[in-house]
Amino acid sequence: MSTVTTPAQSQPTSAPPRSPDLPGRTRRGRSRREGSGWPFVLPFLLVAVLFLVVPTLWGLGLSFTEQSLMGNGGWVGFDNYAEAFGDPTMWSTLGNTVIFTLMSTVPLVLVALVMALLVYTGLPGQWLWRLAFFAPYMLPVAVVVQIWVWLYQPEIGFLNYWLDRLGLDKVGWLTDTGVAMWSMALLTLWWTVGFNFLLYLSALQAIPDQLYEAAALDGAGAWRRLFSITLPQLRSTTVLITVLQVLASLKVFDQMFIAFNGGSGPGGVTRPILQYIYDTGFTGYRMGYASAMSYIYFALIIAVAVGFQVLTTIRRKEQARGR
DSSP, rough: OOOOOOOTOOOOOOOOOOOOOOOHHHHHHHEEEEEEEHHHHHHHHHHIIIIIIHHHHHHHHTTTTTBBBOOOBOOOOOOHHHHHHOOOOHHHHHHHHHHHHHHHHHHHHHHHHHHHHHHHHTSSHHHHHHHHHHHGGGHHHHHHHHHHHHTTTTTHHHHHHHHHHHHOOOOOTTTTTTHHHHOOOOOOHHHHHHHHHHHHHHHHHSSSSHHHHHHHHHHHHHHHHHIIIIIIHHHHEEEEEHHHHHHHHHHHHHHHHHHHTTTGGGTTTTOOHHHHHIIIIIIOOOOHHHHHHHHHHHHHHHEEEEEEEHHHHHHHHHHHHOO
């Protein structure tokens, strides 16, 4: 009579033997994998050190000397910084830069948002609008300035021609102290808004369609969906664009320098601080003093960037608490 083996009587199958841990070998293999990226990083690291870190440190040391393009200068300590803080021209050009930043940042954010919404909502001929909005951003600054200088010509310029045809007074776009800075802001808007437009368009395409479908089922109209879904979803992108635009506007130099042939514009109202630093170092031959002003301005830009970061962090924490 055969014996039936019950499950309780069956012998458990032995597990396959585990391979012994080899920490030394595992550690060596991991170190090889972690160190394999250095050959790719090293060339870029060398370039950054040679063309960014070294010039930065060299310029910082230069700011404590009387260095000139005509010859070497002695050590003066903080005298250049003290002179810069008491220099009215530096503060006036800094004020011009801040005014330009305020004039350009707001329209560069709002106009880019409107352009992206128009394309995203299905405007006919989207490929043409995308090309038209982004194409100016691809042009060199010299080309852009020459186009707009021709448009701003007082007698034969395109803008004054149509103002005259409409029976309106001609405008001194580049000669009137109350208009010149607005002219530079308009030029910059046309030239650089395409980049912000692309950022907004990418953010719009990343918004889930389910949000709009649910809102439509609840009876929300187009404006309600815009203010309740689209704009809140674009908040982080708006912060990013605003920070990038403020930092870019604070570094304005090229368009104003080219438009006014290296001059300071009508009454000096369009002369940014970077142009004053350039004139001091390469026209006035005071490289040490120009370096001191540049590092003061660099510290202000860092403070603005850190301030934006702190405000953003505080806002995110408040939103997290609210949830």
